[in-house]
Amino acid sequence: MRVLVTGGAGFIGSHIVEELAGAGHEIVVLDSIHPAAHHEFPTCVVPGVEYHWADLADTETLHRVTSGIDAVCHQAAMVGLGEDFGDVVGYVRDNACGTAHLLHALHGRRFRGAFALASSMVVYGEGRYRCERHGEIRPEPREAARLAKGDWEPRCPTCDRELCPEAVPESAPADPRSVYAATKLHQEHLCGLYGREHGVPVTALRYHNVYGPRMPRNTLYAGVAGIFRSALERGEAPQVYEDGDQLRDFVHVRDVARANRLALEAECPYNGPLNIASGTPRSVYELAAALSRNLGPDAPPPEIVPRYRLGDVRHVFASPNAAARRLGFVAAVSFDDGIREFAAAPMR
Numbered sequence: 001m002r003v004l005v006t007g008g009a010g011f012i013g014s015h016i017v018e019e020l021a022g023a024g025h026e027i028v029v030l031d032s033i034h035p036a037a038h039h040e041f042p043t044c045v046v047p048g049v050e051y052h053w054a055d056l057a058d059t060e061t062l063h064r065v066t067s068g069i070d071a072v073c074h075q076a077a078m079v080g081l082g083e084d085f086g087d088v089v090g091y092v093r094d095n096a097c098g099t100a101h102l103l104h105a106l107h108g109r110r111f112r113g114a115f116a117l118a119s120s121m122v123v124y125g126e127g128r129y130r131c132e133r134h135g136e137i138r139p140e141p142r143e144a145a146r147l148a149k150g151d152w153e154p155r156c157p158t159c160d161r162e163l164c165p166e167a168v169p170e171s172a173p174a175d176p177r178s179v180y181a182a183t184k185l186h187q188e189h190l191c192g193l194y195g196r197e198h199g200v201p202v203t204a205l206r207y208h209n210v211y212g213p214r215m216p217r218n219t220l221y222a223g224v225a226g227i228f229r230s231a232l233e234r235g236e237a238p239q240v241y242e243d244g245d246q247l248r249d250f251v252h253v254r255d256v257a258r259a260n261r262l263a264l265e266a267e268c269p270y271n272g273p274l275n276i277a278s279g280t281p282r283s284v285y286e287l288a289a290a291l292s293r294n295l296g297p298d299a300p301p302p303e304i305v306p307r308y309r310l311g312d313v314r315h316v317f318a319s320p321n322a323a324a325r326r327l328g329f330v331a332a333v334s335f336d337d338g339i340r341e342f343a344a345a346p347m348r
Contacts, residue, residue, distance in 0.1 A: 007076030008146040009042040019257035056098035071114040095183035125175030127316035129163035167316035201271035208277040212253030213345035237300040244285025252333035281317035294343035
């Protein structure tokens with residue numbers, strides 16, 4: 001296949017390009033080299049891959065790179081929570097409008113090939129919870145007054161009991177709680193509309209917390225693993241917010257790349273969202289402590305600081321069963337092996 005990979009020089013995109021090229025596919029990359037994700041010009045270019053350094057809004061380049069393609073792997077996006085609502089224009093421009101430009105170009109080509117979209121677990125907001133008395137509960141956003149007192153856990157709106165988190169399936173209702181999350185859901189909706197109009201199955205891969213080599217260094221737009229690793233490289237203790245017991249699913253970037261390949265190569269492409277996760281929740285403190293251990297005896301241990309960000313959710317981790325059924329995807333890189341590698345791997 002001739003595959004267009006948008007964002008193909010980024011953290012996840014570059015691994016996808018390597019995965020697809022290794023499987024014998026012909027790759028075209030479109031990447032704007034956004035300064036929030038790239039501190040310098042990418043060095044991870046793959047021989048034989050056709051690279052175009054342009055924005056999705058560049059209609060002339062888009063027309064060129066969409067010529068003759070059999071599949072699309074749409075990874076380009078501004079990621080992370082950012083600082084505050086002041087980031088709204090940038091997120092909407094890069095994520096929603098960028099996707100619209102891509103789909104408009106594909107519409108002009110009457111594209112009907114395989115389509116994999118990089119979505120995110122952030123579309124769920126909080127994960128799934130259960131109250132021992134009232135059953136499954138969808139908690140409201142945590143109140144600032146409670147967070148300021150260190151009352152971290154979501155509570156039942158009826159009896160005020162702390163809720164027990166459970167793995168969230170793809171059928172859970174979307175409830176984005178940050179600007180980034182809202183734009184990722186909008187990407188799903190726009191691509192889904194394109195798919196319905198053109199008869200194209202769109203596989204929306206909802207990545208959980210991705211980590212691994214070439215992760216961006218310390219930036220507001222980096223994942224928590226990158227922020228912790230950057231602190232340790234400076235000789236500083238990783239600062240873990242709240243009490244460190246927040247649960248996430250950390251999935252290695254090579255597993256995510258393989259999930260994209262499986263989605264594009266599927267004989268009957270899956271239409272809809274799929275969780276891409278390890279299936280084993282870990283606490284944020286556990287991640288920080290594992291990184292510290294693997295960086296050696298001189299690395300400082302994590303420091304819990306009772307701070308919070310209103311855009312953060314408490315617990316969200318996934319059931320990966322649907323991806324196993326639909327794609328044959330099961331995460332292969334263990335947490336211990338992945339963190340050991342990441343502790344020494346190059347970052348961007």
